[in-house]
Amino acid sequence: MQFGLSESQEFLKDSARKFFAGECPSSEMRRLMETDTAYDAVLWSKLTEQGYTGIIFPEEYGGVGLGKVELMLLMEESGRALLPGPFFSTVVLAGSVLDSVANPVHKMQYLAPICRGSARATVAILEANANWNLRDIQMSATDGKLTGEKLFVSDASVADFLLVVARNGVFAVHSKAHGLKISPMLGMDLTRKLYAVEFHDTPAEKIASGKELTRAFDIATASLAAELVGGMQRTLDITVEYAKTRKQFGKPIGMFQAVQHQCADMYLETESSRSAVYYAGWALEENAPDAATAVSIAKMYASDVARTVGNRGIQIHGGMGFTWENDVQLYYRRAKASETAFGDATFHRERIASMVIDSAGVSAKSA
Amino acid sequence: MDLNLTADELAFRDELRAWLASNVPKDWDEWREKPMEESFPYLRAWQRKLQEGRWAAASWPKEYGGRSATLMQQAIFWEEMARVEAPPMANSLGLGLIGPTIIAYGTEAQKKRYIPKILSAEEIWCQGFSEPNAGSDLAGLQTEARLDGDHYLVNGQKVWTSYGWVGDWCELVVRTDATAAKHKGLTVLLVDMRSPGVEVRPLRQMTGESEFNELFFRDVRVPAENILGKVNDGWNVAVSTLMYERGSYGARLHLIFKRYITRLIELARTTQRDGRPASEDPIIRQKLAQCAAEIEIMRFNQMRAFSRITATGVPGPEGSIQKIFWSELNQRLQQIAQEILGSFGQLMAGDARAIDNGLWSYAYLRTRGNTIEAGTSEVQRNIIGHFVLGLPRSY
Numbered sequence: 001m002q003f004g005l006s007e008s009q010e011f012l013k014d015s016a017r018k019f020f021a022g023e024c025p026s027s028e029m030r031r032l033m034e035t036d037t038a039y040d041a042v043l044w045s046k047l048t049e050q051g052y053t054g055i056i057f058p059e060e061y062g063g064v065g066l067g068k069v070e071l072m073l074l075m076e077e078s079g080r081a082l083l084p085g086p087f088f089s090t091v092v093l094a095g096s097v098l099d100s101v102a103n104p105v106h107k108m109q110y111l112a113p114i115c116r117g118s119a120r121a122t123v124a125i126l127e128a129n130a131n132w133n134l135r136d137i138q139m140s141a142t143d144g145k146l147t148g149e150k151l152f153v154s155d156a157s158v159a160d161f162l163l164v165v166a167r168n169g170v171f172a173v174h175s176k177a178h179g180l181k182i183s184p185m186l187g188m189d190l191t192r193k194l195y196a197v198e199f200h201d202t203p204a205e206k207i208a209s210g211k212e213l214t215r216a217f218d219i220a221t222a223s224l225a226a227e228l229v230g231g232m233q234r235t236l237d238i239t240v241e242y243a244k245t246r247k248q249f250g251k252p253i254g255m256f257q258a259v260q261h262q263c264a265d266m267y268l269e270t271e272s273s274r275s276a277v278y279y280a281g282w283a284l285e286e287n288a289p290d291a292a293t294a295v296s297i298a299k300m301y302a303s304d305v306a307r308t309v310g311n312r313g314i315q316i317h318g319g320m321g322f323t324w325e326n327d328v329q330l331y332y333r334r335a336k337a338s339e340t341a342f343g344d345a346t347f348h349r350e351r352i353a354s355m356v357i358d359s360a361g362v363s364a365k366s367a
Numbered sequence: 368m369d370l371n372l373t374a375d376e377l378a379f380r381d382e383l384r385a386w387l388a389s390n391v392p393k394d395w396d397e398w399r400e401k402p403m404e405e406s407f408p409y410l411r412a413w414q415r416k417l418q419e420g421r422w423a424a425a426s427w428p429k430e431y432g433g434r435s436a437t438l439m440q441q442a443i444f445w446e447e448m449a450r451v452e453a454p455p456m457a458n459s460l461g462l463g464l465i466g467p468t469i470i471a472y473g474t475e476a477q478k479k480r481y482i483p484k485i486l487s488a489e490e491i492w493c494q495g496f497s498e499p500n501a502g503s504d505l506a507g508l509q510t511e512a513r514l515d516g517d518h519y520l521v522n523g524q525k526v527w528t529s530y531g532w533v534g535d536w537c538e539l540v541v542r543t544d545a546t547a548a549k550h551k552g553l554t555v556l557l558v559d560m561r562s563p564g565v566e567v568r569p570l571r572q573m574t575g576e577s578e579f580n581e582l583f584f585r586d587v588r589v590p591a592e593n594i595l596g597k598v599n600d601g602w603n604v605a606v607s608t609l610m611y612e613r614g615s616y617g618a619r620l621h622l623i624f625k626r627y628i629t630r631l632i633e634l635a636r637t638t639q640r641d642g643r644p645a646s647e648d649p650i651i652r653q654k655l656a657q658c659a660a661e662i663e664i665m666r667f668n669q670m671r672a673f674s675r676i677t678a679t680g681v682p683g684p685e686g687s688i689q690k691i692f693w694s695e696l697n698q699r700l701q702q703i704a705q706e707i708l709g710s711f712g713q714l715m716a717g718d719a720r721a722i723d724n725g726l727w728s729y730a731y732l733r734t735r736g737n738t739i740e741a742g743t744s745e746v747q748r749n750i751i752g753h754f755v756l757g758l759p760r761s762y
Contacts, residue, residue, distance in 0.1 A: 251759075264749075357632050
């Protein structure tokens with residue numbers, strides 16, 4: 001058993017970190033978040049050159065064919081850089097949905113352009129009740145057309161196509177399609193823009209009949225948790241650096257246990273989230289029987305502690321932590337958005353409960 | 368990253384499983400609840416049996432009677448022992464902490480003298496570290512040893528000594544140079560607990576039982592050859608023992624906690640609350656799920672730590688994360704147990720209505736000690752702050 005990264009995994013993580021530090025430093029991230037879309041075509045082509053847009057997809061569609069652990073590492077590093085724009089929406093979310101439910105023709109049509117870097121995409125899921133339980137979805141396609149409204153659709157304005165989750169299947173909608181109206185929702189996270197998307201008799205191509213999206217959504221959910229780990233790590237690094245240099249009462253504030261112990265807790269929370277995320281990545285890759293539970297454990301834990309890590313980071317910075325110019329607040333905003341996306345901690349605890357408590361008769365014996 | 372067991376690990380596990388299947392005692396349940404004074408001969412016999420199969424100290428080097436087991440194999444060992452609900456071994460401190468320290472620091476003569484009897488449970492060991500005025504600040508300890516010819520004369524008091532009542536020998540940390548800086552004047556002595564002047568008293572703890580002892584030393588004569596390591600180098604020797612303490616415990620916790628949560632889920636399904644089983648109460652479900660998740664995360668952290676130690680060869684600060692994590696988790700777990708059991712949660716062993724013969728009321732009280740023993744949570748956070756994050760020393 002080896003729960004450390006392999007050499008090639010270390011290499012991927014390291015090169016991703018260097019790539020984001022070079023191509024998307026804090027100044028660039030801040031420039032992009034102030035734009036309407038947070039999307040930058042030049043940065044996108046560089047992400048493509050790295051192979052990131054096809055990271056987990058089969059080579060026959062132009063992907064790189066790496067595993068879910070590798071995806072977790074990439075998302076951890078992109079989260080650490082607070083990478084703005086539609087990478088998560090396009091690659092992780094739309095890409096995984098296509099990879100798991102589309103037929104080969106549709107994969108060639110929709111997934112291959114994502115891998116090549118020539119298409120941006122997103123998935124429209126939530127409706128007015130904003131419930132992540134897919135049972136509550138009301139929208140339904142009639143005669144190949146969609147009518148209704150989807151909310152909290154990430155990066156919709158730069159998407160070349162949208163995948164729409166409806167009661168009777170998953171549908172692809174072209175961004176220029178008739179009756180499609182995309183308007184911004186002003187979310188807290190400025191690096192990942194949210195939109196309301198209206199459909200009025202909008203032509204939609206059926207990609208899959210059912211809503212068998214559990215696996216794709218589990219990959220997306222674990223990826224969000226991985227991003228949160230990167231964000232927590234960056235918040236911890238910035239905060240510890242500050243605690244070492246900021247002096248009050250003639251001493252670095254990190255010398256005071258009230259401060260130091262909060263930093264220790266940030267470390268414990270970050271490392272524990274990382275363990276949970278890596279395990280989830282491995283379980284997804286191996287199709288382990290506990291993969292879904294592992295994903296919920298990672299998302300549940302990371303959602304809660306990303307908030308507390310942020311709370312502590314801001315508090316330790318004192319007045320500086322409350323300023324616009326401090327990056328910690330930007331990670332804090334992302335953490336809140338990612339906390340609710342794909343189910344918050346409460347949602348995932350109930351999912352864990354349904355898997356652990358409601359089948360306890362079985363696990364009691366195997367424990 | 369590959370979480371499947373390797374061929375070596377599988378072979379180790381299968382050999383152990385087969386051995387346990389035919390050797391683990393079937394009557395442990397009859398002994399489990401008895402006071403340790405009564406069950407101790409039973410535990411000695413079990414350890415001897417394990418050692419006949421060369422399993423008592425799998426982590427030790429082969430030449431000293433172990434199997435040179437890797438960390439992963441050690442983890443497998445404790446998991447398998449927990450899986451079959453094997454009894455503990457009588458000489459757990461000797462095997463887990465003190466034996467490895469003697470192997471690392473002892474002379475050939477000392478190894479020859481002490482190691483075989485640790486393995487056979489013929490001589491039980493205890494640890495004389497903490498003092499009434501030296502807990503977290505262990506290096507401030509005051510028990511003194513003065514050289515008097517070829518003997519040391521030991522005077523002082525130790526506290527929180529596990530197995531003190533049955534100990535034949537003690538790994539005792541003493542001050543041999545009162546003028547040196549506090550870490551530099553310490554020495555470790557191997558002390559025969561039957562020496563004149565040694566007095567052992569039970570220490571009654573908040574659970575009502577006496578797991579620990581107080582030790583008193585009055586002009587106890589200890590041969591100078593019983594120094595472990597070098598004179599005034601006792602801090603390093605003691606720290607090495609403490610490292611074994613933090614490293615060895617984590618592996619067996621996962622299954623212990625898993626057993627707790629599994630039982631709690633059963634109890635939640637049979638306890639009625641507002642006309643339905645507690646397991647259907649959304650709040651109870653949330654809390655149980657949180658606990659079940661954290662128990663898994665504890666295991667993931669442990670596996671990552673083992674892999675890192677295996678790769679780098681050094682036990683790092685992971686031990687401090689684990690210590691904080693499991694001790695605080697156990698306290699939350701017991702609180703949830705209390706919430707599920709309601710009024711019955713408080714009933715102690717001996718009350719006919721006590722759930723699981725008072726296991727939960729006992730555990731609720733006992734877990735308060737978890738965040739104190741083997742390094743308080745505060746000390747662990749100091750360790751992370753200073754040694755991991757590089758923050759200035761706070762004390």
